[in-house]
Amino acid sequence: MVRKLKGNRPAQAAAGNQMDILKQAQAMQQQMLQVQEELKGKDLTVSVGGGAVTVKVNGQKEVLEVKLSDEILKEAASDKEMLEDLILSGINEAMRQAEELAESEMNKVTGGINIPGLF
Template identity: 35%
Template sequence: MTDNPFEALGGSLGGEGGFDFQGLLEQAQQMQEQLESAQHRLADARVDGTAGGGAVTVTVNGVGELWAVTIKPGTIDGSSADDLRDLGDLVVAAYRDAKAQADSLASSALGPLSGGMPGLGGPASPGSTEGD
C-alpha cells in the first residue's frame, strides 16, 4: 500500500500519466474569471420591458435589478382608484417582461459557465423563485 492517495486516481500528483492537480486548479481559476466577467457584463446591461402597448416601460439590468420606470404621458389619468390600480398592474407586467428578458440574457451568458447551477444563471431548479 502507498501513502499517496492520488495513485488511486490514476497516478501520482503531476507525474507522467498521473492526476494533473495543477492543471485542474488552473482550469478552475480560468472558469472563475470568466464567470466574474460575465456577471459584471450582466450588471452593466440594460433591458426594457413594456406593458399596455408601451404605456409603461421598465428598465432592469441583466440580473433583474430595477433601474427605471417610464410612464408615457397621457396614457394614465390617475384621477381614480381604478386608474391607479391599473397603473400598478401595468408596472408589474412591464417588470415581469423585462425580468424574463434579463433571465434569458443571464442564462445565455452564464449557462455554460454555471453548469446549470441555480442562482448562477443556469436553468431554474425545482423550488427556485424564478418566475414569481
C-alpha cells in the same frame, strides 16, 4: 509472484489532473465574474399596455427606470389597480428577459453546465 511498481506514478498523475481541473475552475470563475460585470452594462427595455408603462433593467436584474405615459396617468386617477398591474407586469417581464440574458451569457462560459446558485 507479486510485482512491485517503481515510483508513485498513478498518484502523481492524479495530482496533475487535480491541478489541471483546479486551474480550469479558476479560469471559469474569472470568466463568470467578467460576464457578471458586463451584464451591468447591458440594458433591456420592456413596454407593456401599448406603451403605457416602460421598464428599463440591466442584465443584473436591477430596475433602472420606470416610465408612465401621460395617457395612463390620466386613466390612473380612475383606475389605480390597472396602473399597479401594468407596472408589475412590466417589471416581471423585464426581470424575465434579464434572467434569460444572464443565463445565455453564462452558458457561453459554462458550456451549458448548470451551476446551482450561479444566478
